[in-house]
Amino acid sequence: MNALDLDRQLCFALYSASRAMTASYKDLLAELGITYPQYLVMLVLWEEGSNDEGVTVKRLGERLQLDSGTLSPLLSRLESLSFVTRHRSAEDSRRVLVRATAEGAAAKERAECVPARIGERTNLDPASMPELLETLRALTRNLRAEPAPVESPDPPAAPLNSHRASALTARH
Template sequence: MGRGYEDRSGAAASLLLDDQLCFALYAAQRAVTAAYRPLLAELGLTYPQYLTMLVLWERGEIPVKELGAALRLDYGTVSPLLKRLEAAGLVRRERSAADERSVRLVLTEEGEAMRERAEAVPAQLLVSTGLEGAEIARLRADLHRLADAAARATPE
């Protein structure tokens, strides 16, 4: 087991790289993002742009602040992402008539039309992983639970 330490429960914990949850998550995230890359290249999207489009296809127009919260990204990360989507003609930003400080994101016709082409992406990724639908559903639920637990454990 190599050099270890004890966690809060008193159980021995390893300091080996392959025993770390963070490394398993990091490696999985990189591999999944790489698997998406050729699928999204056909749409002309990067992975973060795809996630943004997923939120818009699901919710329609949305305040930029809510988009950032949905993606768990800060404004400094969201803003350049939106500029690129705007330049590609997929979205437009509009000031709220009710509150000039609020900016909402709206799909263009081109952005809406891309949805149909993107509908095959989730199934194609599933095939490329070799995992079954039930396995993916369990894994996704476990990862959401982990993300929520980690967020609760993180001081603001």
């Protein structure tokens, strides 16, 4: 009946779930000595930095949707932990190249088991994961896409909604 009912709002369910997820990572990542956002940065470095060219701060920001105001101090802490190094690019000295150190690369092995541990804790049906993932991604896309300034007559540029089209136990 009440549109402002806290427990009926998707925003709060998302907010709660996200914080619960971050909290659940805490003890697992404590063994590595890093925080959850720091872990996300390492994921990108492990994924993209294998060619030892390093990853720019801009690229990290694109992957994680974080700006330099968040990444600069975070990378500074990762650097003081000896997980990464930062150097200005030789070709374009505006860029800063971030690389995992040997210690940072070694942490990847110890992190391999983390997603599975979290997966157990979520206790969700693994078959429903792809659908949940796609729903969340569609949600994120839609929210980022449409500021709908003030009064535009026709914003629906993204009519997609994943749930309708996909089967309940959809696989990829």
